[in-house]
Amino acid sequence: MVLTHGAGGNCRAPLLVAVAEAFSAAGVYVLRYDLPFRQRRPFGPPSPATAAADREGLREAVHSMRARVGAPVYLGGHSYGGRQATMLAAENPGLVEGLLLLSYPLHPPKRAAQLRTAHFPDLRTPALFVHGTRDDFGSIDEMRAALQLIPAHTTLVPIEGAGHDLNRGKFDVEQLVVRQFPT
Numbered sequence: 163m164v165l166t167h168g169a170g171g172n173c174r175a176p177l178l179v180a181v182a183e184a185f186s187a188a189g190v191y192v193l194r195y196d197l198p199f200r201q202r203r204p205f206g207p208p209s210p211a212t213a214a215a216d217r218e219g220l221r222e223a224v225h226s227m228r229a230r231v232g233a234p235v236y237l238g239g240h241s242y243g244g245r246q247a248t249m250l251a252a253e254n255p256g257l258v259e260g261l262l263l264l265s266y267p268l269h270p271p272k273r274a275a276q277l278r279t280a281h282f283p284d285l286r287t288p289a290l291f292v293h294g295t296r297d298d299f300g301s302i303d304e305m306r307a308a309l310q311l312i313p314a315h316t317t318l319v320p321i322e323g324a325g326h327d328l329n330r331g332k333f334d335v336e337q338l339v340v341r342q343f344p345t
Contacts, residue, residue: 163182163185163190163191163192163193163227163235163236163237163238163262164192164193164195164220164223164224164227164235164236164237164238164258165178165181165182165192165193165194165195165237165238165239165243165262166178166194166195166196166197166220166223166238166239166240166243166246166247167194167196167197167200167239167240167241167242167243168239168240168241168242168243168244168265169207169208169241169242170207171200171240172196172200172204173194173195173196173200174194175240175330176330176331177240177264177327177328177330177331178194178240178331179194179331180330180331180332180335181238181262181264181331181335181339182194183335184335184336184339184340185340185343187336188336188340190236191227191230191231191233193223193226193227195219195220195223197216197219197220197242197243197246198212198215198216198218198219199212199215199216201219208242213246213249216246217246217249217250217253220237220246220247220250221250221254221257224237224257224258234259234260235258235259236258236259236260236261236262236343237250237251237257237258237260237261237262238261238262238263238264239262239263239264240264240265240328241264241265241266241267241299241326242267244261244262244263244264244265244266244267245266245267245278247261247263248261248263248266248281248282248285248289249281251285251286251287252281252282252284252285252286253281253284255284255286255287256286256287257287258287259287259288260287260288260289260290260343261287261288261289261290262289262290262292262339262343263289263290263291263292264292264328265292265293265294265297265299265326265327265328266291266293266299266300266305267299267300267326268299268300268304268305268308269299269300269304270299271298271299272298274300274304277308279308279311282308282309282311282312283311283312283313285312285313285314286313286314287314288314288315288316289312289314289315289316289317290316290317290319290339290342290343291305291309291316291317291318291319292319292321292328292338292339293305293318293319293320293321294320294321294323294324294325294326294327294328294329295320295321295322295323295324296323296324296325297324297325297326298325298326299326302318302320305318306318317342319338319339319342321333321338
């Protein structure tokens with residue numbers, strides 16, 4: 163699994179560490195990956211102008227992982243990283259066998275009309291969405307409605323009481339994520 167971070171983080175984010183450790187304990191080889199924007203500078207958000215480069219970096223990480231392990235490869239990400247993962251998978255059907263999306267940023271906080279779902283109808287990759295019930299980037303009901311746009315199989319795992327950071331992985335990742343994921 164290639165696993166990447168959100169706009170404000172890096173591959174050492176506590177949530178990514180917790181998820182990677184849980185999957186590793188289940189026998190999955192995990193690469194926590196810093197997106198190109200984060201490789202260029204340690205702080206600050208990504209620019210819309212560099213989003214394509216972030217997706218290209220993810221594509222290269224997936225190809226590298228596939229060459230290294232010779233097994234099915236999955237792609238996951240938190241927030242911005244998850245959004246770039248879905249966009250990459252929509253652009254490249256068959257690139258990965260599944261997606262793990264942690265706190266998908268459905269819309270900016272308090273701007274529910276600005277949905278980030280234009281690519282969802284092109285997404286043919288099975289996806290597991292893990293989302294907090296207190297996430298300002300989309301409610302559970304908004305997520306359920308948005309997932310109807312995706313023709314591939316999707317599963318939504320709500321994390322009760324969690325915000326956008328999913329409480330930094332302080333929930334039973336093994337029970338709620340690893341066991342639900344089709345590895």
